[in-house]
Amino acid sequence: MGVIGNNIIYMRYICRKIFEKRMKMNKNKFIMQRLKVILLAVMMMVGVGAMAQEPNLLQEPELKEDFEKDELISFIKASSKVEAIQMGVQESMANAVKEEGLTVEKFNTMAQAQENSEEGIQNESAEDQKMFNTAFEKIMKIQDDVGGDIQEAIKEEGIDIQVFEQIMYAYQNSEKVKGELDGVLLELQQEQSTQP
Numbered sequence: 001m002g003v004i005g006n007n008i009i010y011m012r013y014i015c016r017k018i019f020e021k022r023m024k025m026n027k028n029k030f031i032m033q034r035l036k037v038i039l040l041a042v043m044m045m046v047g048v049g050a051m052a053q054e055p056n057l058l059q060e061p062e063l064k065e066d067f068e069k070d071e072l073i074s075f076i077k078a079s080s081k082v083e084a085i086q087m088g089v090q091e092s093m094a095n096a097v098k099e100e101g102l103t104v105e106k107f108n109t110m111a112q113a114q115e116n117s118e119e120g121i122q123n124e125s126a127e128d129q130k131m132f133n134t135a136f137e138k139i140m141k142i143q144d145d146v147g148g149d150i151q152e153a154i155k156e157e158g159i160d161i162q163v164f165e166q167i168m169y170a171y172q173n174s175e176k177v178k179g180e181l182d183g184v185l186l187e188l189q190q191e192q193s194t195q196p
Helices: 002-025 027-032 034-046 069-099 104-116 126-156 161-173 175-194
Strands: none
Touching: 069 104, 069 126, 069 161, 069 175, 104 126, 126 161, 161 175
C-alpha cells in the first residue's frame, strides 16, 4: 500500500479518536452529530468503510464462523469494490489536508497530539490550528459522502451490510474464517487465470 496509504489509514484512525474526544467534551454536540460518529466509528472498526445497521458501537460484534461459500465469494468481490472506493477517498483526504496548507505527516502529528494530550494542538500556531481544524472538517465530510457509495458497492455483490461486517470481523479474529476466505480467494484467482 505504501507510505502514503499507511499514513492515510493512520490519519483516519486519528481523526476518529479526535472526533470522539471532542464529542466527550460537549455531549449536546455529540447528540446532534451522532450520525457522523456512527459512520466514522464503523468505518474504522471494519477498516473498509461499511456502515452499521445498528448504532451500538461500544459492544464488540459476536464472532460468527459459519458462512456459506457464496457469502465469502460475495464478500471478496465487495471488498475489492470497497478498496477501489477507499483508494479514491484516501487521495481526497490527502488533498483536503494539502489544500489547507498541511502535509499528511504534519496533520498526523497534530492529530496524534490532539489524541494523546489534554493540551492537544494548543502548542501549535493559531494558523496551524485553523488549517488542522478545517482539514479535519473536510475529512469528516468526505467520510460522510462516501458512506452511501460503500454501502451500494457491498449490496451490489448480493451481500447484506451486516453479513459483510460479520465476515470482516471474523476474518480479523478467527483463524478458521481467515483460512476459508484465503482459500476462496485463491480459488477465484486460479479461475481468473485460467479464463481466456
